[in-house]
Amino acid sequence: MRYFLRRLGHATLLLFGVSVLTFLFSALAPGSYFDEMQLNPQISRESVAALRAEYQLDRPLPVRYARWVNSLLHGEMGFSFAYNAPVATLLWARAKNTLLLTVIATLLAWAIALPLGIWSAASARRWPDRAVSGLTAALLILPDLVLALGLLILAVRSGWFPTGGMVSLGFEKLSLLQKFRDVAAHMALPVAALVLSSLPVLVRHVRSAIAEVLGAPFLRAAEGHGIPRRRLLYRYALRAAANPLISLFGFSVGALLSGSLVVEVVMSWPGMGPLLLEAILARDVYVVIGGVLLSTFFLVGGNFLADLLLYWADPRIRAEATSR
Amino acid sequence: MSAKAENQPLLRVENIEKRYVRGSLQGSQGEVAALCGVSFSVSPRTTLAIVGESGSGKSTLALCIACLEPPSSGKIWFERRDITSLEERELRMIRPQIQLVFQDPANSLNPRWSVLEIVSEPFILQRRCDRRERQERALALLERVGIPGEKAHQRPDEFSGGQRQRIAIARALALDPKLLILDEALSALDCSVQAQIINLLLELQSSLALTYLLITHDVAVAGHLADQIAVLNGGRLVEIGEAGTVLRAPKHAVTQQLMAAATGSKTSPGVALEV
Amino acid sequence: MRPPGVSQSAADPRAPSTAPLSHLDATLIKNRGGLQLSFCVVALALLHGVIACAGFFAPYSPETQDRDSAYLPPPRLHLVDAQGHLRLRPFFYGYQARGDSFGEWQEDRTKPVSLQFFTSGPRYHLFGLVPCRVHLFGAESGRIYLLGSDAFGRDQLSRILYGGQISLLAGLLGASLTLLVGACVGTTAGYYGGWRDAVLMRLAELFAVLPWLYLLLGLRAFLPLAVSPLEAFLLVILVIGAVGWARPARLVRGMVLSARERDFVRAARGFGASDGYLLRRHILPATSNVLLTQAAILVPQFVLAEMTLSFLGLGVPEPVPSWGNLLANLQQYSVLASYWWMYLPALAIVPFFLGYLGLASALQERDNPYKIPEVSLGRPE
Numbered sequence: 001m002r003y004f005l006r007r008l009g010h011a012t013l014l015l016f017g018v019s020v021l022t023f024l025f026s027a028l029a030p031g032s033y034f035d036e037m038q039l040n041p042q043i044s045r046e047s048v049a050a051l052r053a054e055y056q057l058d059r060p061l062p063v064r065y066a067r068w069v070n071s072l073l074h075g076e077m078g079f080s081f082a083y084n085a086p087v088a089t090l091l092w093a094r095a096k097n098t099l100l101l102t103v104i105a106t107l108l109a110w111a112i113a114l115p116l117g118i119w120s121a122a123s124a125r126r127w128p129d130r131a132v133s134g135l136t137a138a139l140l141i142l143p144d145l146v147l148a149l150g151l152l153i154l155a156v157r158s159g160w161f162p163t164g165g166m167v168s169l170g171f172e173k174l175s176l177l178q179k180f181r182d183v184a185a186h187m188a189l190p191v192a193a194l195v196l197s198s199l200p201v202l203v204r205h206v207r208s209a210i211a212e213v214l215g216a217p218f219l220r221a222a223e224g225h226g227i228p229r230r231r232l233l234y235r236y237a238l239r240a241a242a243n244p245l246i247s248l249f250g251f252s253v254g255a256l257l258s259g260s261l262v263v264e265v266v267m268s269w270p271g272m273g274p275l276l277l278e279a280i281l282a283r284d285v286y287v288v289i290g291g292v293l294l295s296t297f298f299l300v301g302g303n304f305l306a307d308l309l310l311y312w313a314d315p316r317i318r319a320e321a322t323s324r
Numbered sequence: 325m326s327a328k329a330e331n332q333p334l335l336r337v338e339n340i341e342k343r344y345v346r347g348s349l350q351g352s353q354g355e356v357a358a359l360c361g362v363s364f365s366v367s368p369r370t371t372l373a374i375v376g377e378s379g380s381g382k383s384t385l386a387l388c389i390a391c392l393e394p395p396s397s398g399k400i401w402f403e404r405r406d407i408t409s410l411e412e413r414e415l416r417m418i419r420p421q422i423q424l425v426f427q428d429p430a431n432s433l434n435p436r437w438s439v440l441e442i443v444s445e446p447f448i449l450q451r452r453c454d455r456r457e458r459q460e461r462a463l464a465l466l467e468r469v470g471i472p473g474e475k476a477h478q479r480p481d482e483f484s485g486g487q488r489q490r491i492a493i494a495r496a497l498a499l500d501p502k503l504l505i506l507d508e509a510l511s512a513l514d515c516s517v518q519a520q521i522i523n524l525l526l527e528l529q530s531s532l533a534l535t536y537l538l539i540t541h542d543v544a545v546a547g548h549l550a551d552q553i554a555v556l557n558g559g560r561l562v563e564i565g566e567a568g569t570v571l572r573a574p575k576h577a578v579t580q581q582l583m584a585a586a587t588g589s590k591t592s593p594g595v596a597l598e599v
Numbered sequence: 600m601r602p603p604g605v606s607q608s609a610a611d612p613r614a615p616s617t618a619p620l621s622h623l624d625a626t627l628i629k630n631r632g633g634l635q636l637s638f639c640v641v642a643l644a645l646l647h648g649v650i651a652c653a654g655f656f657a658p659y660s661p662e663t664q665d666r667d668s669a670y671l672p673p674p675r676l677h678l679v680d681a682q683g684h685l686r687l688r689p690f691f692y693g694y695q696a697r698g699d700s701f702g703e704w705q706e707d708r709t710k711p712v713s714l715q716f717f718t719s720g721p722r723y724h725l726f727g728l729v730p731c732r733v734h735l736f737g738a739e740s741g742r743i744y745l746l747g748s749d750a751f752g753r754d755q756l757s758r759i760l761y762g763g764q765i766s767l768l769a770g771l772l773g774a775s776l777t778l779l780v781g782a783c784v785g786t787t788a789g790y791y792g793g794w795r796d797a798v799l800m801r802l803a804e805l806f807a808v809l810p811w812l813y814l815l816l817g818l819r820a821f822l823p824l825a826v827s828p829l830e831a832f833l834l835v836i837l838v839i840g841a842v843g844w845a846r847p848a849r850l851v852r853g854m855v856l857s858a859r860e861r862d863f864v865r866a867a868r869g870f871g872a873s874d875g876y877l878l879r880r881h882i883l884p885a886t887s888n889v890l891l892t893q894a895a896i897l898v899p900q901f902v903l904a905e906m907t908l909s910f911l912g913l914g915v916p917e918p919v920p921s922w923g924n925l926l927a928n929l930q931q932y933s934v935l936a937s938y939w940w941m942y943l944p945a946l947a948i949v950p951f952f953l954g955y956l957g958l959a960s961a962l963q964e965r966d967n968p969y970k971i972p973e974v975s976l977g978r979p980e
Contacts, residue, residue, distance in 0.1 A: 026821050149942060285821075296808060416871040420870070422869075
């Protein structure tokens with residue numbers, strides 16, 4: 001329990017620090033949302049000034065930060081100028097879509113990477129290993145932007161997958177099953193892009209973690225006992241290699257988040273990515289801050305989850321935590 | 325005057341204490357006392373061996389005397405000057421006179437430098453001479469310890485352990501020190517190589533009028549080199565006396581154990597327990 | 600408390616690069632190690648050389664427009680002409696509009712145009728200094744769009760080559776900035792310890808925990824948007840450089856901590872060495888390996904970062920070409936559907952990734968010859 005609380009406290013402090021940092025950065029911004037308005041001759045100077053005062057943009061930084069924290073505690077996270085709505089509502093609507101994408105991509109990527117990596121490690125230096133390595137190398141040299149665009153072009157020219165958005169026209173009229181299939185069809189491309197771009201690194205990490213464990217004496221002993229190979233690999237080796245892999249899992253969440261931004265923009269998936277981009281171009285500062293913070297929150301959350309998994313999986317950490 | 329100077333100890337250590345804070349993620353779990361009230365003195369041109377098991381605080385003592393770690397309390401007198409209270413600037417003058425030879429030459433010689441550069445380094449730091457003179461002096465030092473000049477441009481990993489330790493000794497001698505602290509300097513060497521180095525050290529001591537502070541866990545080695553032996557246990561000095569006496573008739577229980585262990589274990593061929 | 604191992608290296612910012620290609624080596628090259636290192640260095644030098652001499656390799660200037668030749672596909676090169684004769688020089692057919700639909704082209708077999716090598720073409724400055732007119736190849740008459748043309752009739756190949764200068768330079772400078780900052784922070788934290796260490800490492804943790812692309816965009820967001828290409832370029836470098844310093848800092852700190860405890864450092868202090876001397880002569884040289892490996896890892900990532908920024912419209916703006924903004928118009932469906940050659944700039948980075956990845960893996964093997972090479976994560980968090 002104390003371990004849990006400690007990690008939680010650490011995560012909260014981290015998020016707090018990040019929020020301060022982001023706010024400090026935002027102070028660098030020379031322009032503001034209302035500069036565009038000022039150029040418009042139809043809107044009088046006074047109205048712009050009044051708007052600025054209303055949105056508190058002319059107050060000093062610490063005051064703005066305090067008000068923002070206040071709004072955060074009220075579940076609003078500041079106000080969006082462009083959409084004229086609280087940031088939290090905007091973000092949450094989009095964040096759901098991003099989460100959908102990221103979670104599914106993470107699960108899929110790991111579901112593929114684990115068996116592939118284990119197989120590769122188990123047949124070290126023989127043809128399966130080389131084949132897998134060749135594949136991962138080929139994927140590694142294709143960065144996510146290139147991959148996403150390439151997939152998109154393939155899709156457009158082949159017409160196999162819908163190429164934009166999350167739902168088709170007339171979505172509301174579909175039955176539940178059809179809705180499910182529709183979203184899945186739209187999700188295929190972005191998920192594929194995310195999975196393919198994160199796969200090589202995951203596979204290599206799994207391979208190296210398992211390969212290290214495979215040389216261990218205890219495994220040889222188990223083998224000598226006649227334990228079947230599959231069980232050896234999955235129940236013994238994987239367990240022993242769990243530590244670095246769980247840490248990797250924590251990181252892969254963050255990596256996928258960053259990757260998802262590009263993929264969402266390229267594939268027009270209505271997630272946080274396109275929203276953030278719009279907000280940047282429009283100088284909608286609280287949306288930007290909110291977006292950055294939320295993504296950090298997810299990343300920290302992923303790491304926190306990894307910490308919990310580690311605690312559950314590794315008795316050494318449990319022992320160390322309880323001995324304190 | 326010279327008779328009086330002879331009687332003055334070169335080094336006098338008074339009540340040295342060194343405490344380390346043992347920290348952890350939870351905060352300090354308390355302090356560890358590496359040295360507790362250690363006092364002794366060393367006369368010029370003699371050898372004092374400090375014997376003890378690992379963890380008895382020997383290396384800490386060496387670092388304190390070499391002014392590389394400040395003691396938590398206590399004083400160190402070198403030639404009647406209290407070096408524990410000196411500023412870095414003044415200490416810089418004293419440093420050349422107290423030199424340290426470390427245990428593992430793989431660690432104490434920069435693996436990327438050539439041997440010549442390593443031995444020339446003290447001259448560069450003390451800015452005493454120009455390039456050519458530096459090189460000459462460095463080569464002379466290497467010759468002195470038995471490393472031929474042709475090899476001076478090689479890296480440490482191209483030499484054997486014994487040769488590397490010789491190089492370390494050469495470097496320590498560069499600034500004409502009065503006191504040489506040998507911190508387990510022989511422990512990483514084979515027995516036969518140890519014998520060679522011991523002979524080198526003895527020869528250097530007489531020709532260069534050096535004073536040695538030998539720190540070791542090996543009683544046999546101590547017996548070979550030391551005029552006086554002090555025994556350290558758990559950060560405390562438990563016995564000190566003339567070498568022969570301590571070896572033959574140890575008073576403290578710890579010393580007795582050490583002696584018993586030493587004579588019981590295989591002694592190196594050719595290095596008998598001399599006095 | 601994070602267990603050791605992967606977590607350290609996995610925190611690599613943006614590394615599609617870092618995974619050592621130990622098996623790719625096995626398939627590509629029999630001898631690993633030194634051979635791979637030399638091979639990669641040579642390959643990268645050649646690639647960079649081509650980009651640096653973009654003026655020579657590119658047939659035209661990247662800005663020259665020809666609105667009548669918008670969206671021309673890459674020509675097919677032939678050696679045998681319509682009469683069945685073998686020609687000495689490869690040639691292609693000019694285009695004519697097909698029917699009256701706009702943007703549809705077909706080969707005009709009546710107008711073969713030969714390629715010419717080492718022709719005289721538009722003036723350019725080699726390395727920005729020496730004025731030259733010689734180009735590697737050109738068309739006998741008219742223009743050859745070897746990789747097609749874009750909406751304004753500009754030659755894609757030329758734009759890719761010149762764009763490479765911008766993107767690569769941004770990556771190299773950004774990586775240098777990051778390594779400089781990382782090395783300074785890591786050295787200060789590792790050597791002096793104490794409160795400096797605590798503060799700097801907490802700061803590094805904050806930067807490391809932000810998803811890198813969000814941090815990149817966030818930073819870019821808060822800087823002026825409508826700026827000249829040069830200012831934009833410098834801003835991009837600044838922003839990229841400010842994002843990835845946390846990991847090199849941690850690595851350097853580790854190296855400095857271990858170097859600080861080495862006995863030869865103690866010995867030097869025993870001779871009266873100052874902090875500056877120790878850092879300069881003993882400690883920093885020990886970090887050079889790590890920094891070099893990090894450079895090999897970071898450069899391609901930062902080139903990609905520039906590409907991403909420019910693609911999103913936050914980097915180098917038109918008309919200056921960069922690999923990123925060459926891809927920007929792929930966001931339009933019509934372009935995506937009809938003009939496949941507009942995707943080609945995306946592939947320009949692939950050989951560089953290959954070279955840098957190979958280099959990084961060779962360097963990592965050189966650093967840890969006996970360990971299984973650590974693999975880093977594809978993206979920074």
